[in-house]
Amino acid sequence: xxxxxxxxxxxxxxxxxxxxxxxxxxxxxxxxxxxxxxxxxxxxxxxxxxxxxxxxxxxxxxxxxxxxxxxxxxxxxxxxxxxxxxxxxxxxxxxxxxxxxxxxxxxxxxxxxxxxxxxxxxxxxxxxxxxxxxxxxxxxxxxxxxxxxxxxxxxxxxxxxxxxxxxxxxxxxxxxxxxxxxxxxxxxxxxxxxxxxxxxxxxxxxxxxxxxxxxxxxxxxxxxxxxxxxxxxxxxxxxxxxxxxxxxxxxxxxxxxxxxxxxxxxxxxxxxxxxxxxxxxxxxxxxxxxxxxxxxxxxxxxxxxxxxxxxxxxxxxxxxxxxxxxxxxxxxxxxxxxxxxxxxxxxxxxxxxxxxxxxxxxxxxxxxxxxxxxxxxxxxxxxxxxxxxxxxxxxxxxxxxxxxxxxxxxxxxxxxxxxxxxxxxxxx
Amino acid sequence: xxxxxxxxxxxxxxxxxxxxxxxxxxxxxxxxxxxxxxxxxxxxxxxxxxxxxxxxxxxxxxxxxxxxxxxxxxxxxxxxxxxxxxxxxxxxxxxxxxxxxxxxxxxxxxxxxxxxxxxxxxxxxxxxxxxxxxxxxxxxxxxxxxxxxxxxxxxxxxxxxxxxxxxxxxxxxxxxxxxxxxxxxxxxxxxxxxxxxxxxxxxxxxxxxxxxxxxxxxxxxxxxxxxxxxxxxxxxxxxxxxxxxxxxxxxxxxxxxxxxxxxxxxxxxxxxxxxxxxxxxxxxxxxxxxxxxxxxxxxxxxxxxxxxxxxxxxxxxxxxxxxxxxxxxxxxxxxxxxxxxxxxxxxxxxxxxxxxxxxxxxxxxxxxxxxxxxxxxxxxxxxxxxxxxxxxxxxxxxxxxxxxxxxxxxxxxxxxxxxxxxxxxxxxxxxxxxxxxxxxxxxxxxxxxxxxxxxxxxxxxxxxxxxxxxxxxxxxxxxxxxxxxx
Numbered sequence: 001x002x003x004x005x006x007x008x009x010x011x012x013x014x015x016x017x018x019x020x021x022x023x024x025x026x027x028x029x030x031x032x033x034x035x036x037x038x039x040x041x042x043x044x045x046x047x048x049x050x051x052x053x054x055x056x057x058x059x060x061x062x063x064x065x066x067x068x069x070x071x072x073x074x075x076x077x078x079x080x081x082x083x084x085x086x087x088x089x090x091x092x093x094x095x096x097x098x099x100x101x102x103x104x105x106x107x108x109x110x111x112x113x114x115x116x117x118x119x120x121x122x123x124x125x126x127x128x129x130x131x132x133x134x135x136x137x138x139x140x141x142x143x144x145x146x147x148x149x150x151x152x153x154x155x156x157x158x159x160x161x162x163x164x165x166x167x168x169x170x171x172x173x174x175x176x177x178x179x180x181x182x183x184x185x186x187x188x189x190x191x192x193x194x195x196x197x198x199x200x201x202x203x204x205x206x207x208x209x210x211x212x213x214x215x216x217x218x219x220x221x222x223x224x225x226x227x228x229x230x231x232x233x234x235x236x237x238x239x240x241x242x243x244x245x246x247x248x249x250x251x252x253x254x255x256x257x258x259x260x261x262x263x264x265x266x267x268x269x270x271x272x273x274x275x276x277x278x279x280x281x282x283x284x285x286x287x288x289x290x291x292x293x294x295x296x297x298x299x300x301x302x303x304x305x306x307x308x309x310x311x312x313x314x315x316x317x318x319x320x321x322x323x324x325x326x327x328x329x330x331x332x333x334x335x336x337x338x339x340x341x342x343x344x345x346x347x348x349x350x351x352x353x354x355x356x357x358x359x360x361x362x363x364x365x366x367x368x369x370x371x372x373x374x375x376x377x378x379x380x381x382x383x384x385x386x387x388x389x390x391x392x393x394x395x396x397x398x399x400x401x402x403x404x405x406x407x408x409x410x411x412x413x414x415x416x417x418x419x420x421x422x423x424x425x426x427x428x
Numbered sequence: 429x430x431x432x433x434x435x436x437x438x439x440x441x442x443x444x445x446x447x448x449x450x451x452x453x454x455x456x457x458x459x460x461x462x463x464x465x466x467x468x469x470x471x472x473x474x475x476x477x478x479x480x481x482x483x484x485x486x487x488x489x490x491x492x493x494x495x496x497x498x499x500x501x502x503x504x505x506x507x508x509x510x511x512x513x514x515x516x517x518x519x520x521x522x523x524x525x526x527x528x529x530x531x532x533x534x535x536x537x538x539x540x541x542x543x544x545x546x547x548x549x550x551x552x553x554x555x556x557x558x559x560x561x562x563x564x565x566x567x568x569x570x571x572x573x574x575x576x577x578x579x580x581x582x583x584x585x586x587x588x589x590x591x592x593x594x595x596x597x598x599x600x601x602x603x604x605x606x607x608x609x610x611x612x613x614x615x616x617x618x619x620x621x622x623x624x625x626x627x628x629x630x631x632x633x634x635x636x637x638x639x640x641x642x643x644x645x646x647x648x649x650x651x652x653x654x655x656x657x658x659x660x661x662x663x664x665x666x667x668x669x670x671x672x673x674x675x676x677x678x679x680x681x682x683x684x685x686x687x688x689x690x691x692x693x694x695x696x697x698x699x700x701x702x703x704x705x706x707x708x709x710x711x712x713x714x715x716x717x718x719x720x721x722x723x724x725x726x727x728x729x730x731x732x733x734x735x736x737x738x739x740x741x742x743x744x745x746x747x748x749x750x751x752x753x754x755x756x757x758x759x760x761x762x763x764x765x766x767x768x769x770x771x772x773x774x775x776x777x778x779x780x781x782x783x784x785x786x787x788x789x790x791x792x793x794x795x796x797x798x799x800x801x802x803x804x805x806x807x808x809x810x811x812x813x814x815x816x817x818x819x820x821x822x823x824x825x826x827x828x829x830x831x832x833x834x835x836x837x838x839x840x841x842x843x844x845x846x847x848x849x850x851x852x853x854x855x856x857x858x859x860x861x862x863x864x865x866x867x868x869x870x871x872x873x874x875x876x877x878x879x880x881x882x883x884x885x886x887x888x889x890x891x892x893x894x895x896x897x898x899x900x901x902x903x904x905x906x907x908x909x910x911x912x913x914x
Binding site for chain 2: 231234235236238287289290291292293294295296297305306309315329333334337338341342344345348349352355356361364365368372375379382383386387388
């Protein structure tokens with residue numbers, strides 16, 4: 001099945017053409033402000049994906065041929081808009097892609113098989129919690145949320161990596177305990193409950209992770225981690241009890257957090273009526289939906305909408321991270337926005353496909369968990385920026401600007417490809 | 429586990445659909461509402477890139493509003509400039525980025541920004557956009573006369589008040605002046621200061637928004653109702669013995685403590701006898717008087733091509749609200765322009781223009797035509813008859829009565845050379861002793877009216893005949909002197 005790699009190469013070439021057109025479009029629209037040398041970002045970006053492709057040829061020759069091009073397309077969309085907002089940020093993002101590629105290749109060439117990770121599940125789980133706790137203690141607060149860790153001059157967002165570690169932990173733990181968790185140890189009010197010692201570590205770990213994140217004011221990551229937890233428990237056990245209890249806990253917990261933290265109340269109020277405080281709390285969401293609305297069906301064209309004030313700051317606060325979807329929807333319209341969402345859906349389709357054909361439970365749970373992570377994260381931020389749900393600051397996977405996000409998503413992709421490659425190899 | 433993975437995928441597909449729908453909601457359904465919001469930065473940005481159309485005086489070449497072009501960040505932006513400064517501040521209004529817009533800049537915004545749905549404009553705009561060229565708005569040619577406006581602003585200097593002049597045969601507004609004025613070039617910078625209560629409300633267009641007791645000028649309305657009722661002719665004699673009469677238990681007196689004796693209706697108007705007109709009003713009755721007022725345009729905004737937020741209906745006001753037309757009134761005091769009457773200068777200008785136009789009320793208008801930058805015609809205002817308020821005979825009788833006011837009565841200060849002016853003075857009490865609202869309404873030449881005018885001066889110790897009439901005279905000469913008169 002060597003043809004998988006050729007298919008991937010052709011797909012990447014298609015992405016290359018699209019990326020080139022996108023960058024040229026931005027360049028022609030804004031050539032007064034940006035120099036032609038910045039166009040090399042596009043070439044550089046494509047070279048990196050070609051390196052990733054070669055890495056796959058060497059390490060995972062049977063891996064899925066769609067996921068890399070799909071993620072490349074998403075990254076290209078993001079990079080084009082970041083370039084459009086500020087070419088300097090695009091340069092940084094390119095550097096992050098290099099680092100992410102390093103992580104990607106390291107995972108593929110050094111680990112190679114996802115099942116090796118299973119034996120480290122507790123270590124990785126504890127590492128996830130430790131990362132969050134350290135951030136809580138010595139983290140840097142930016143925009144009211146304490147989710148940054150300063151390591152040797154660069155800022156790392158541990159939440160982005162904790163999600164990966166949590167998925168690996170849950171996949172390993174649930175594979176081991178899923179039968180025990182499905183079995184009724186004793187019955188209370190006619191509902192079968194598993195033994196507390198099996199359920200305990202699960203609840204404890206998740207509770208700690210969520211508690212820490214809630215203290216850090218990072219509601220986006222909290223929702224993401226909890227959602228991953230619920231989905232993976234559901235896939236592993238199939239017991240409605242867990243889903244129902246999980247959702248009930250979510251509602252109760254949300255209410256509690258809402259009552260206790262003014263920050264969350266504020267976010268909720270802004271969601272209900274941003275126009276009550278149009279110049280302060282509501283400003284970001286108002287600018288976002290006005291930007292989206294401005295796009296219409298076919299958009300204003302790449303580089304042709306109003307995104308940057310004359311002093312260089314973006315119209316939408318945090319446009320390159322939280323607001324990137326709004327910028328994309330403005331410039332490419334409903335057509336482009338729906339296109340981007342459908343790429344996520346295709347990504348989900350390939351990811352869940354990999355999960356369903358994988359031949360061991362750990363790999364299944366891992367692939368399903370990782371795929372769901374990408375989709376849920378995309379839903380949280382796109383839903384937030386379109387005012388479907390309260391806005392929580394979280395990155396749009398592969399698209400948003402941000403080092404931690406880029407690197408962690410590259411690693412996520414490597415893990416998914418590992419699962420797919422192994423399945424194909426075993427099948428053959 | 430596979431069925432559950434399938435369920436998870438379906439959940440994701442559902443979420444994707446919901447997100448697409450929500451994006452579509454903003455981009456299709458909510459888009460136009462959001463785009464028009466003043467807090468929308470894109471709106472401001474786009475407005476600055478549009479080269480708004482010119483606003484011109486009636487002569488077609490005096491520029492009242494134009495643009496200064498600047499280059500910023502590689503973009504051409506256009507800032508609004510008003511070459512004549514405060515002179516046309518009120519009728520033209522202002523167009524700012526942060527403080528909104530007013531006047532014709534607001535009511536004609538679609539034409540000025542070429543967003544009117546006219547086919548040639550739409551095609552031109554798409555062409556401009558495709559070529560990356562600046563969208564250029566259409567030019568608005570107003571009916572405003574430069575000499576008339578200059579004379580009006582000059583006459584109002586040092587007073588708070590307003591002048592509105594109308595061409596009787598067409599309804600075209602020739603002058604619309606209001607003081608204290610403001611400079612539209614600096615309105616954005618001084619917006620907070622201009623809105624301070626101590627500033628004397630310079631942004632208020634007193635011509636269309638100022639509500640004043642009309643005093644004796646309202647006797648023209650009362651006389652219209654009286655003559656139309658058939659109960660009165662100009663020569664009907666009325667007993668005006670005594671300086672005061674009791675109307676609804678409160679004494680009502682003539683100005684200066686005069687006694688009228690037995691006088692004709694014409695004499696009563698000439699010398700403005702309150703005691704006589706109160707009786708006329710009572711004889712006419714509330715119903716007939718209100719019907720005449722409605723015909724003249726009272727109780728609703730003037731049908732002017734001007735922002736409705738910047739116009740007020742005239743009528744009887746109670747606690748800042750227009751009184752119901754069924755509410756009981758002191759018709760005797762309404763007849764002499766007191767009671768709770770609040771009337772705008774433009775309303776009184778319409779009254780006197782209607783008399784001048786042989787009893788037919790014309791739709792007032794500020795815009796003569798709209799043309800494309802290339803000179804193509806987009807829109808032309810055609811004079812429109814709204815309603816016949818009185819018979820031509822009544823109009824002639826009123827004209828002769830008003831002629832006498834200027835020749836031998838209270839309005840002699842409005843006599844200008846060999847020109848025949850017909851008019852009526854008014855001096856309304858303000859409730860503060862020693863301070864009046866002074867009025868003069870007039871049209872000229874009396875036989876072939878070219879201009880009808882209403883002048884109001886706020887809080888003055890003087891009288892309509894002494895302070896308002898000379899201003900009217902100046903505006904009339906300035907306007908007719910420019911060769912409009914034969």
